[in-house]
Structure formats: C-alpha cells, structure tokens
Amino acid sequence: MDGEMFDRLGLLVNFGLPLLLLMLAYFAGNMIEKAHFRSIRRREAENHGFPVVSFDTMPDDWKVSESTMVAGNIVVSLDYFKRVIAGLRSLVGGRIKTYEPLLERARREAFLRMTESARKQGYDAIFNVRLETSRLANSRGDGKGTAGVEMLAFGTAVKFASRFSRTL
Amino acid sequence: MKFVPKQPREGINVSDTHPLVEAGTLVVGLTAIFVAIVLALIFLIEIALYFVPAEKEAELFRDWLPDDLATISPGDERLQQTQLLVDRLAFHWGDSPYEFRVEIDDSEMANAMALPGGLIIVTQGLLDQVESENELAFVLGHELGHYRNRDHVRALGRGMVLSLFFAVATGSDVAGLGLKVSDLALRGFSRKQESRADEFGLAIVYTHYGHVNEAWRLFERWDDGDDSFLDLVTYVSTHPQAGDRVGELKEMALRESWPVEGPTTDLKW
Numbered sequence: 001m002d003g004e005m006f007d008r009l010g011l012l013v014n015f016g017l018p019l020l021l022l023m024l025a026y027f028a029g030n031m032i033e034k035a036h037f038r039s040i041r042r043r044e045a046e047n048h049g050f051p052v053v054s055f056d057t058m059p060d061d062w063k064v065s066e067s068t069m070v071a072g073n074i075v076v077s078l079d080y081f082k083r084v085i086a087g088l089r090s091l092v093g094g095r096i097k098t099y100e101p102l103l104e105r106a107r108r109e110a111f112l113r114m115t116e117s118a119r120k121q122g123y124d125a126i127f128n129v130r131l132e133t134s135r136l137a138n139s140r141g142d143g144k145g146t147a148g149v150e151m152l153a154f155g156t157a158v159k160f161a162s163r164f165s166r167t168l
Numbered sequence: 169m170k171f172v173p174k175q176p177r178e179g180i181n182v183s184d185t186h187p188l189v190e191a192g193t194l195v196v197g198l199t200a201i202f203v204a205i206v207l208a209l210i211f212l213i214e215i216a217l218y219f220v221p222a223e224k225e226a227e228l229f230r231d232w233l234p235d236d237l238a239t240i241s242p243g244d245e246r247l248q249q250t251q252l253l254v255d256r257l258a259f260h261w262g263d264s265p266y267e268f269r270v271e272i273d274d275s276e277m278a279n280a281m282a283l284p285g286g287l288i289i290v291t292q293g294l295l296d297q298v299e300s301e302n303e304l305a306f307v308l309g310h311e312l313g314h315y316r317n318r319d320h321v322r323a324l325g326r327g328m329v330l331s332l333f334f335a336v337a338t339g340s341d342v343a344g345l346g347l348k349v350s351d352l353a354l355r356g357f358s359r360k361q362e363s364r365a366d367e368f369g370l371a372i373v374y375t376h377y378g379h380v381n382e383a384w385r386l387f388e389r390w391d392d393g394d395d396s397f398l399d400l401v402t403y404v405s406t407h408p409q410a411g412d413r414v415g416e417l418k419e420m421a422l423r424e425s426w427p428v429e430g431p432t433t434d435l436k437w
Contacts, residue, residue, distance in 0.1 A: 088191075088194040097185050097187070100182045
C-alpha cells in the first residue's frame with residue numbers, strides 16, 4: 001500500500017464515515033421530527049375544545065359525577081446530528097436550540113396521549129394537569145446509553161353530571 | 169369564568185433557527201477558535217525557544233528521565249556501543265550545546281526519539297532490526313538533526329497542545345473529531361521537520377564514514393515489506409513513508425555528490 005493511498009484511506013475513515021453518519025442522521029431525524037409535528041398538529045385540531053386545565057381545585061359550580069386519573073407518557077430520543085450539534089454548543093454555552101423541538105414534541109405528545117385517553121373513556125374534561133420529566137439515559141458515562149427524555153402528563157379526568165354543565 | 173378552547177401556540181418554546189444554520193455557525197466559530205488557540209500556542213513555543221537557548225535547555229534537563237521509560241541495564245554492551253557511536257557522531261557537530269545521553273527503551277516497536285536535554289531514546293526493537301553500524305548511525309544522526317533544529321522542544325510543545333485539547337474535548341461528544349483534526353494538521357508540520365533532520369543526519373554520516381553506503385538500507389527493508397504491517401502503521405504515523413524517504417535520501421546524496429559506495433562497519437555486539 002503506498003503512502004498516498006494510506007493517507008486517503010485514513011482520511012476517509014476519520015472524516016468520511018462520521019460525516020456520512022451525520023448526514024444520514026440529519027435527513028432521517030428531520031423527516032421523523034416533521035412527521036411527528038404534523039401528527040401532533042392534526043390530533044390537537046381533533047381534540048380542540050376539550051378542556052384541559054391546570055386548576056388544582058374545582059370551581060364550585062362544577063357538578064362532577066365521576067373522576068379518574070389519566071396520564072400520557074412518552075419517551076423520545078434525538079438523532080446523532082442534533083446530539084453532535086448540542087455537543088458543540090456545550091463547548092461554548094448558550095441555548096441548545098436543537099434540543100428545543102425534542103422537548104416541545106415530548107410535552108405536546110404527552111398532553112395528547114393523556115387527552116386521548118380521557119376522551120376514549122368518555123370523560124368531559126381534565127383538571128389539575130401536571131407535567132413530569134426525567135432524563136432516561138445518559139449518552140456519556142459508559143458511553144453506551146441513549147440520550148432520551150421521558151415526559152409524563154397527568155391529571156384528573158372528570159365526567160360532568162349533566163350535558164348542560166359541559167359548557168361551563 | 170368562561171372556558172375558551174385554544175390551540176397551543178407555536179414558536180415560543182422552539183427557536184426558528186434552522187438546525188443547519190446552527191450547525192454551520194458552531195462549526196465555523198469553533199474551528200476559528202481552535203485554529204487561533206493552536207496558532208497562539210505554536211507562537212508561544214517559538215517565543216519560548218527564542219528565550220531559552222539550547223545551552224540553558226541542556227542544563228535544565230541534564231539529569232531528567234521520563235517517568236514511563238523502561239530502560240535496560242546500564243552495563244549492557246549495546247547501550248555502551250550506541251552511546252559511543254552518538255559521541256563520535258556528535259563530534260562532527262562541533263558547536264553542539266548538548267551532552268548527549270543514550271537510553272534504551274525495552275519496547276519492541278522500532279523507534280528513536282530526541283528528548284529535551286540531549287536524551288536520545290532508542291528502542292530495543294530498532295537495535296534488533298539494524299544490521300550494520302551505518303544503518304544505526306543514520307538513525308542517530310537523524311535524531312541529532314532534531315536537536316540541531318530544536319524540533320524536540322517543538323514536539324514536546326505540540327504534545328502539550330494536543331493533550332490540552334484532549335482535556336477540553338473529552339467533556340463533549342466531539343472529542344474524537346477534534347483530536348483527529350489536530351493530529352492530521354500537525355503531522356504535515358512534523359514531516360517537514362523529519363526531512364530536515366534526515367538532511368542533517370545524512371551529512372553527519374557522510375562526514376563520519378566518508379560515504380553514505382547503507383545509511384537508508386533499514387528503510388529500504390521496511391519499504392520492501394519484510395516488516396509486519398502493524399510496525400509500518402505505527403511508524404508511518406510519525407515519520408515519512410519509508411519509500412518516499414529512501415527516494416529523498418538518494419536524491420540528497422546525488423545532489424551533494426556523496427559516494428553511495430564504501431566499506432560498511434559491522435555492529436560491535
């Protein structure tokens with residue numbers, strides 16, 4: 001093997017492969033994210049008008065016949081491209097802009113799953129809604145974990161005593 | 169109170185910066201910072217070289233030995249003969265500020281290193297592979313060339329730059345990338361130094377023996393591939409390709425009209 005070829009091969013392995021992976025991750029991640037946002041918007045429109053509120057005490061005039069706890073949960077990971085960009089960002093600090101859509105997706109999806117669960121069970125509204133989040137795995141440490149985030153939305157779903165009170 | 173259903177508003181929690189724009193800004197910005205720091209450090213090393221003359225350096229590192237060096241016994245015949253050879257070669261570099269010390273590292277990998285204070289490290293692997301004194305003399309002359317150009321201090325400085333960046337970069341996912349870029353950029357620099365050291369080494373070999381016969385035979389053997397691939401890979405990373413190197417050396421001998429034929433000297437062990 002002559003020197004020039006050796007150099008080129010090294011260059012290819014050192015830079016070409018990660019670059020290819022980055023490009024692949026960018027296109028795949030972008031596609032998945034866009035599809036997810038489309039799905040979120042469509043389902044939000046479907047659930048438009050269903051009351052989901054954060055009050056922790058119920059207004060006196062609400063006549064509730066039945067209640068239960070509902071929860072929506074999602075675990076999302078972000079792609080290699082965004083993780084690399086975030087890694088670069090962490091060198092100098094500032095807003096990790098590539099993480100923001102991830103958390104936005106997680107919040108809205110968790111909300112939707114909770115809402116959909118309540119509607120499926122025939123409830124009329126959810127109140128005292130709370131969000132919980134936890135980091136699921138670390139991308140560092142042993143270097144093998146997947147950086148992901150869990151988002152949990154939960155609240156008390158209620159059925160109103162009469163159709164009349166549904167309008168509040 | 170009236171409940172007015174609303175759709176979630178977008179564009180508050182998510183920045184509208186395109187991820188590629190973010191990536192571009194970061195890559196360009198960080199590269200600029202990286203280059204600036206490397207240049208600044210290289211500049212600092214040059215300043216240090218200017219203010220610390222070779223005499224001072226030789227004095228500072230007179231008794232210094234690296235901690236991780238695994239030397240062989242001081243009574244070893246090969247050590248004494250190599251030291252003798254270095255002394256005889258250094259004699260031709262009249263105004264050398266260094267008092268050269270030779271140590272033999274018990275590594276199997278063929279290599280020789282010039283360390284601060286005139287400390288020349290030769291590996292057992294190299295001594296096992298040289299077949300005549302002339303071959304060894306060129307390798308040692310090459311190391312003397314590094315001292316002459318004070319590359320050994322620069323190499324140490326580059327090592328510091330690298331470890332600094334390694335320390336900074338290990339805190340992130342881009343550790344590997346940063347290291348490889350710097351590695352590659354610095355290798356070009358190092359190759360030029362190797363060529364200059366070769367020039368000095370060959371001149372010393374000529375002055376000592378009156379010819380340059382067998383000076384590059386070690387590299388010719390390596391180039392012919394009677395060496396294991398692994399050795400080749402490790403050697404290539406820090407030195408010019410054996411084949412290119414032989415070509416350069418032959419050209420040099422032709423240019424200076426140094427005879428390539430002459431009696432060779434056997435090793436004395």
